Amino acid sequence: MSKNIVYQGEVGAFSHLACLEHFPDHTPMPCRSFAQAFAHVRNGEAELAMIPVENTVAGRVSDIYHLLPEGGLSVIGERYLPVHHQLLAVKGATVEGITSARSHPMALGQVRKRLEALNITPVTDVDTAGAAKAVATLGDPSVAAIASTLAAETYGLDVLLENIEDSPNNTTRFLVLSTQAAMPALDAEPVVSSYVFKVRSVPSALYKALGGFATNGLNLTKLESYMVGGSFNAAQFYIDVEGHPESDAMVHAMEELAFFTESVTHLGTYAAHPSRGLGKV
Template identity: 50%
Template sequence: MIAVAYQGEPGSNSSAVARALYPAASELPFTSFEQALDAVSLGAADVAVIPVDNSAAGRVADVHHLLPDSGLFIIAEYFLPIRFDLMGMPGTPLDHVEFVRSHVHALGQCRKVLHEHAWRTIVSDDTAGAAREVAELGDPRHAALAPPAAAELFGLQVLRSAVEDDPDNTTRFVVLSRQAAEAPARDEPTMTSLFFCVRNIPSALYKALGGFASSAVNLTKIESYQMGAGLSASRFYAEIEGHPDEPRVELALHELRFFSSEVRILGVYRAHTYRLSERRG
């Protein structure tokens, strides 16, 4: 049986993605992203399901700093529509709530309802963990912002459903493995994730990325990270549409390598169907 690691608790969004992708797998929840990644690196888990971006809150910063040195490969992506319910002790009237617990990102994605009721917020390690804390407290003044499944799991009552600010709120997850599982070069939409460090020369980044423009390769993401205490070298994380074996992508990567001191392919995987629906929309 495959073992899937994730950060969070049963009932969390990460747990929901793990079950959607690997319904027969055993789940290994961890309190931190680093622990989940280490579980895969050390062989305790086969894959890790990790959130990397949210449409409302932006990137999950801790993850992007951990990925370069994890030694793991991205083998799939998954887009999950995010829904948050406000849940509390059974029988609690909404006007009895004083404190709302959740993960910091969830609190940031439900600002409108928090502002409307002037509730005080308490940051928890995880959304489902916030629901568990409310159940353990048994105090009607405390409520949690958590995925709908957490209410039944921890015996809570939904006080108000779908309280997220943006009805199109979506989080992108990636699946990480010890071994690369490169998608075959076919006509199906493919994504390539990579890290690179440009040479410390004028216009190096501009020239390194020029090959993507001249080869008509869509660069969907690029983010920079400072390396160490010095300010002379930056590491970049990028995602492109296409497969490295496609001639146009191969040309773009060749130019990237010419102006870079390091280029490392992190994963070549099938584009999730959500990307196609976004294009049609």
């Protein structure tokens, strides 16, 4: 298996930065889509995938929750990347002359207030680095990109304004995916377990399904719902739980969850990021 790590986006994307920072011994490999990134890992062209799932300002990356239960990969880790957005333009451009800025919708959501203050119109693009590449190709000094310093270096753009994100704590959480699960030992470091489940169609099913986590003292750090099967009547849920599947508390909680659900998929158990500040569960 190749020692590649895949990410969605062009060279210079923030996912590219996350790969360089957290897996410097792997070769980053860009992909057109999240689905393509999953496929490259499944077929052995890459060992790992670095996939963003949520941002502290812009919220969740919705496409991922549909792919995770169907993608055939296991979550083996989580990584956090502080995200600093730069206003990039062709050489000779000025801030005063910029009328529009291109970037990925998630990035635009993270600089919304700053763009409004500058009277710059946001324009959606496929990804941050792709926007930088497009601005470089276009050569229009009135059009900017919101992207990384790596993108500026890659595509020969000037940084007109640094760190224009609305929040100083702007951070993106990534999941590291592999074909091979990597279950930590029960007595190892604190862990997080991720699951997808579909509740049974009975009154209070979600409330009852999640009750086992509360009664067993387990902390749910994430609960997301999304529609499945093209129907408004079928919802699937994604959860992150601070706990190990083999602990007594988790065993009891999962028994209760299983009773009120049609299906439960374990996506992976992995070491908790240090920023969570957890003790063993």
